[in-house]
Amino acid sequence: MVPVDWYMGLAAALFLIGALGMLLRRNALVMFMCIELMLNAVNLTLISAGRAMNDLTGQVAVFFILVVAAAEVVVGLAIIVAIFRRRSTASVDELSELRG
Amino acid sequence: MIDLLWLVIALPLAGSLFLHFFGRYVREPLSGWLASAAIGGAFAIAVVAALPFLQGGEEATTIALWEWMPAIGASFELLWDPLAALMTLVVTGVGTLIHVFAIGYMHGDERFHRFFTSLNLFAASMLTLVLAGNYAMLFLGWELVGLCSYLLIGFWFTRPTASAAAKKAFVVNRIGDFGFMIGLMLVFATFGTLSFGGVFERAGSELSSGLATAIGLLFLLGAAGKSAQIPLYVWLPDAMEGPTPVSALIHAATMVTAGVYVIARSAPIYELTPFASTVVASVGALTAIWAASIALAQRDIKRVLAYSTISQLGFMFLAVGAAAYVAGIFHLMTHAFFKALLFLGAGSVIHAMGDEQDMHKMGGLRRRMPVTAATMGIASLALAGIPPLAGFWSKDEILAAGFARGGWYYFLWVIGLVTALLTAFYITRLWVLVFLGEPRWDGNATPRESPKVMTLPLIVLAVLSVVGGLANTPFRLTLEHFLEPSFELVHLQHAPDDWMLLGILAGLSILAALGGGAAGYLAYNRPPERWRRFEESFEPLWGAWEQAYGVDDLYGAALVAPGRRLAEVSAFDFDARVVDGAVNGVGRLVRDIGEWARPLQTGFVRNYGVLFLGGALIVVAWLVASGS
Numbered sequence: 001m002v003p004v005d006w007y008m009g010l011a012a013a014l015f016l017i018g019a020l021g022m023l024l025r026r027n028a029l030v031m032f033m034c035i036e037l038m039l040n041a042v043n044l045t046l047i048s049a050g051r052a053m054n055d056l057t058g059q060v061a062v063f064f065i066l067v068v069a070a071a072e073v074v075v076g077l078a079i080i081v082a083i084f085r086r087r088s089t090a091s092v093d094e095l096s097e098l099r100g
Numbered sequence: 101m102i103d104l105l106w107l108v109i110a111l112p113l114a115g116s117l118f119l120h121f122f123g124r125y126v127r128e129p130l131s132g133w134l135a136s137a138a139i140g141g142a143f144a145i146a147v148v149a150a151l152p153f154l155q156g157g158e159e160a161t162t163i164a165l166w167e168w169m170p171a172i173g174a175s176f177e178l179l180w181d182p183l184a185a186l187m188t189l190v191v192t193g194v195g196t197l198i199h200v201f202a203i204g205y206m207h208g209d210e211r212f213h214r215f216f217t218s219l220n221l222f223a224a225s226m227l228t229l230v231l232a233g234n235y236a237m238l239f240l241g242w243e244l245v246g247l248c249s250y251l252l253i254g255f256w257f258t259r260p261t262a263s264a265a266a267k268k269a270f271v272v273n274r275i276g277d278f279g280f281m282i283g284l285m286l287v288f289a290t291f292g293t294l295s296f297g298g299v300f301e302r303a304g305s306e307l308s309s310g311l312a313t314a315i316g317l318l319f320l321l322g323a324a325g326k327s328a329q330i331p332l333y334v335w336l337p338d339a340m341e342g343p344t345p346v347s348a349l350i351h352a353a354t355m356v357t358a359g360v361y362v363i364a365r366s367a368p369i370y371e372l373t374p375f376a377s378t379v380v381a382s383v384g385a386l387t388a389i390w391a392a393s394i395a396l397a398q399r400d401i402k403r404v405l406a407y408s409t410i411s412q413l414g415f416m417f418l419a420v421g422a423a424a425y426v427a428g429i430f431h432l433m434t435h436a437f438f439k440a441l442l443f444l445g446a447g448s449v450i451h452a453m454g455d456e457q458d459m460h461k462m463g464g465l466r467r468r469m470p471v472t473a474a475t476m477g478i479a480s481l482a483l484a485g486i487p488p489l490a491g492f493w494s495k496d497e498i499l500a501a502g503f504a505r506g507g508w509y510y511f512l513w514v515i516g517l518v519t520a521l522l523t524a525f526y527i528t529r530l531w532v533l534v535f536l537g538e539p540r541w542d543g544n545a546t547p548r549e550s551p552k553v554m555t556l557p558l559i560v561l562a563v564l565s566v567v568g569g570l571a572n573t574p575f576r577l578t579l580e581h582f583l584e585p586s587f588e589l590v591h592l593q594h595a596p597d598d599w600m601l602l603g604i605l606a607g608l609s610i611l612a613a614l615g616g617g618a619a620g621y622l623a624y625n626r627p628p629e630r631w632r633r634f635e636e637s638f639e640p641l642w643g644a645w646e647q648a649y650g651v652d653d654l655y656g657a658a659l660v661a662p663g664r665r666l667a668e669v670s671a672f673d674f675d676a677r678v679v680d681g682a683v684n685g686v687g688r689l690v691r692d693i694g695e696w697a698r699p700l701q702t703g704f705v706r707n708y709g710v711l712f713l714g715g716a717l718i719v720v721a722w723l724v725a726s727g728s
Contacts, residue, residue: 019713023706031705096703 007048015041028080028090032073039069102149105163105178108142108188109227115139116220123213132203135216139199139223143192150185153582160585162233162297173293174236183586186429186579187230187361190436194353195223197557201444202345204554205451215255215343222248226354230361235284235294238362242280242326245355246273252350253342265338272335276325280362283318286311287369300368300589309372316376319366320383323359328410329387329417334652336410340402344447347402352409352443353436360416360432364425367590377421378508384417385512385519390649392522396529397635397645400457401446404530407648408483409439411519415498418516422509423593424501426572426580431498433579434490434568438482441561442527445476448554449534452547459530460628464539468547471555473535475562480531482565484524485613487606492613493569495520500595500605517612524616532624540628574602 018037025031043062050058084090115138123131152158160181168175178184199219206215225248229241254266284294290311291299303312323329328336339351350356363370363380370377388411395407412435419428450457452469466473482489485496499520502513541547549555572579574595584592596602624631635642644650 023709023713092705095705099701099703 004052011044112220113224119217131213136199173295177233179233198349201557252346262341265341269335280322312372327359337406348443352439381421384414385515388414388519419498427497431494434494438479438565441479448472448550459533463537466535475558490568521612521616525620528620
């Protein structure tokens, strides 16, 4: 059986990749994927911790998160598609109307 | 007929409303005739309704129209008694003649129908004032005539002087209204009602003399504003900026007599306060001689008449102050005839001279305008007090009643007598300067007699100025018996019973009139250089009279300038700096905070991401550090 530390390490690595990708990439779609990556890294920690502690709460929480994430993906993708249709680009640096 | 009395107010009001909305579709002379018909109809109704009083024995009636403010005893009710009847007859009768005259005078004015709209509205307001059955309705009419006066003085509002004069009249009247209103509140606080019947019947038993004095003096302040007495007379000479028919109707014959009417109507209150009555009489006498002396030196024909009006109103105040109410109202009536005639005659002259009002540029108009010259001559004799014309009987009754009152009133009688002398002088000067001598007008003026529509009212008024005085001669006191029911609650002051004394008093005032008239004729029926030198020989007094004692400048420096300064400080210092400063300061503060915080919003998602991450790390660090 794989010790829980490995799962935690994998989750940390995934979260780090997601966070860096989120901060460094400009394409809205890629950034969105990075956000999903971070989300799932957290899901992984919840499941691993639940399994290690023999507690179902972690897995139940993940189900909720998955449902909410599915809805969020629909909205987020729709916004990105709408922006692309309007501007022919999905670069977030172009989208700076709210700059002070 | 008494049931139709409301039509006396309703007819001119309807005329005014009709002309207001449809006047522009009615061609020029017709709108004037419509307005004249409206007030003429009111006159006819008033005559029929007043007939029972002439036959005697008729009771005063109150006609309730509808409820208004029942809590303060104020409803729309008409009080039809001899005093109201006489005032209504004067207002509608003289008013009709002036309406007709105005059809000729206003010919060619582009706002012809608008003029008659205001004139009819004025008639309706004035009739509301004199027919009111309580102080609330009287005050309504009081304010409405003030409004109409404002509208008509400023009728030619494109002239800056006219709109300034209108404002001045309104503001000065406001000071008087302030006193009148406080007086009304005192009346209401004392009696719990404003109805004439309720107040006057209980005044004798429930009003303390101190309170009566306060009310009397406050009413006097109101009356002094409306009737142009010291110290509030300054608006009337400027009111001559209005068209001349307005000066005749409002600022000579009717509206300015409202103050006299209010004091006469409130006689039961003044009955309780000899002090306030004496103040009324003294203010009147002082105003009479003050304004008469100013009238001596005026060059503008209408200003002479304006100061003359102020002076004659002073006589009326002298009369009502001396409790000679009948004499005061009698003079009000005769004055309405001859002063309206003088103003209309002046209007006829001004019209013929092409809007020239300076008497130094007139002269010799007698041959060009015989009807105007003759009728104005009659009016001048009536004003001067030459028997048997109207002015003699009424003025002499005032002087005789003042003499009979005795005490302090002897002094007022002397003032009145001197004023009579000055009156005869200045009115003779006016007539001689305008109608006699050689023409002094420019070569291109072609004065010509005015059309019939203007001269006919002059002739009617001239007849009234001759016979009007016969209404109340010592030999036959018709008017006194007519008015007595209105003053049954007070002790009227009469002229002396002694025929010998009465004869001496009359002789003295005839002497004063003849002396003043003869002096005026001799001084001015000469070549211009001679009378110019005559005027200069009175310097510096003449200059003071010509400048009206500089009262306008004094008021300007003492009241208007500080008021203006206060307004400027309020507007440009307090409002613009303090109030606006506070508001702008809050705005600037918010804006500065915004300026400072703006750079935080870069618009780059990764900046927000870093901040978010940093925030999350801090939270995590805090959780770890707190060891849970």
